[in-house]
Every structure is written in structure tokens, then in C-alpha cells.
Amino acid sequence: MLNSLKIWAKEVLARCDALARVSESASELTRTFLTPEHAEANRLVGGWMAAAGLQTRVDAVGNLIGRYAGTDPKAPALLIGSHLDTVRNAGKYDGMLGVVAAISCIDRLNHEGIRLACPIDVVGFVNEEGTRFGATLTGSRALAGTFNPADLDAKDSSGISMRNAMTGFGLDAARIPGAAYKPQDIAAYIELHIEQGPVLERADLALGIVTAISGASRLRVELTGLAGHAGTVPMGQRRDALAGAAEMIGFLERRCTGTPGLVGTVGWIAAQPGAVNVVPGSASFSLDIRAEKDADRIAAVEDIKAELTLIGVRRGLVLAITLLHEAPSSACSPRLMTALEAAVAQVGVKTMHLPSGAGHDAMAVAAIAEMGMLFVRCAKGISHNPAEAVTAGDVELGVQALYSFIREYKHDR
């Protein structure tokens, strides 16, 4: 059994390499929504699906779906998926690994003549990343029936709208509602994905069971003080907007440290007028606060707003805080977590629970089905980067665990 799996892991990695060659750029991997490369990836993966015994189709939004029929025609489907699009200058495993791993598992079931009662749908989602048009999770939202039609007006850097790009791709935006599954037609959704963080590597574990996809709050902070001469305004008489921002960032870091599952980041900052000899008169920065538990995130955001207000008042800075984005946490199904744990135990390795700080298609599918995620360790936690790496050994374990999960899957309702 182990030997055959080694061959299968080799196949999974070779397919990730093959997909990495389907790129809009000769020098790096970039494959975005509704491009010829999107169509080419669907053809390539569709061929692997067909060879594994899956019946393929492309849905109204461009998702590639392969069905492995079950024995009970009335049973709701087990969905296994991830995305086939990439960021710019991407790694080879973010998204793709989950799709090709699922295909290899089905191929094996097919070879062994095993069928579940329920059908299995392997889904290669479009546009999880939002690289071309900004709007994210397009494929999984369409599948969940939560696609936002306003996204169709989003334009790429050449001014082409998503709506027109769909037409050029041979799809009809008006048909997108038809891509939605009914909740009663999905038994569960499972996604295998690289961790995209360093936690599993630090814990010396190949596989992790995701507890929840963290909720997120994004805010913009704008500070207005008074610009002045860097040589003449005494320290005690300044209204330095950037020094105020620095104190605020220090508070954010302290406030978000020590609560498990809570993280806070200032990823962008700007100061004006931006000259070496001028006290900054204004500054703006971003806040990104995420947590496994919504209550932890909401409490942190409230504390940070309150402390920033105090710092602003003390320093004579006018403060404006704007909420840009807020998404609640999506909990993984306890039933599926238990089943994934059993599958990892069958493989014979230890595992751990961890939240996903990154968003995934699973959080969109969670609107209509219970979902679970299996993380595979990646080197140094690096992702969204060509240096993204996994080991063949970890992939073997991941595919083996996913296979065990599928084989033992029983839908009780």
C-alpha cells in the first residue's frame, strides 16, 4: 500500500509541475481568471480527471467539476476541491495541490473498484485569489449561490470587465446563478491545502487539522498633526503624525500578542510630506486583524480603537478610523475534523489542530455545507512566492490521509 502511494505522490508532484508550466508569463507562474491559461489548465486537469474515472464539466462560472458516481443516485455529493488560479509570481502548490491530490485519490478508488454511496465531485475553483479583477472567491461563491453580481463590473488593469472577459471565454455571466448547488445536494466539503504558514513545521508535523478559517477586520487609520521644521520645532511641541503612528503600531503588536489564534498586522504605512527635514504632518496606515474566534477579534478591534483614540488625543493628532472589510470566522465541522483525525491516524502520524489565518474556498462553501480542511506542511511557511515548497514525504502522507478520509466517508443525516 505504501509503495503504491509513493507512486501516487510522485504523480501529484509531477502534475503540480505540469500545471506550473501553464502560465501567462514565461519567467514566472501567473494564471488568472478567464485567460487562455485558465482554459488550458481546465483542459489539462480535466484530462487527468477523465483518466481517473470522473465525468467532467465546466460550470457557468468556469469551475472545472469532475463527478465520480456513487451507488445511491439520490445521495448528496461529497465535494473535494481547491483552486486552480494563482497570484502573480506564484508557487506551484497553493490551490493546485488540493485538486490534483483529490484526483489521485479518486483514481485509486476507481482502480480498486470502490464506490461510495454518495457521488464525489472534485472541484477546481476559479479565481480564489482575485489576482486579475480584485474580487476573490468567485468560483466558490458561485457554487455556494453567494456570488455578488457587482463583481462582474470589476475591471482588470487593461480596463476589461469581468463580464466582458466571461463572454470572451465563452461563458455567459447571466447563467452564473445556475452554477449554485442546492444545500441538500452537498453532503460535505473537504479541502486539502498547503498551510501557507510556519506552524506545522515548527511543531515538526506533516499534517494539520484546521479548526476554523479566521475572521478578519481591515481598517484604515488616518492621522493629522502639524508639519514643521525638523530643526526648529522642540520635541515637546510637536504634533508628529508618524511618531503617533509608531506608538499606535506598538500597541497593536502588544494587544494581538498572547491570545491564541489572534494576529494583527500593519502592512502599509505612508507619511506626508515625506521629507528628511520635515516633521510629518499626516500619516496613514492599514490594520489587518484576524482571529479564529470572532469574540477575540472584535474585542481586539475595540481595544485598539480606544487606545488609538487616547494616543491621538494625547499627541494632538486628529484621528480617523475607517472599517474597510469585515468577515466572520468560518468554523470547520467537528464531525469532519474527527473524520480527518481518524484518517491521519490511519496513516500513522501525529497531527494538531490549527486555525487558518488565510482565506480559502472552504469559507465560501461553508455558506451551504459543512466543511473541513487538511493542511500539509510547507517549507518555512512560505507561500504566494515561487519559493513555495513541499516534500514528497509530506505529500504522500497528505494524499494517503485524504484517501482514507474519502474511503471511510459516511454521510449520516
Ligand SMILES: [Zn+2]
Ligand atoms: Zn490557496
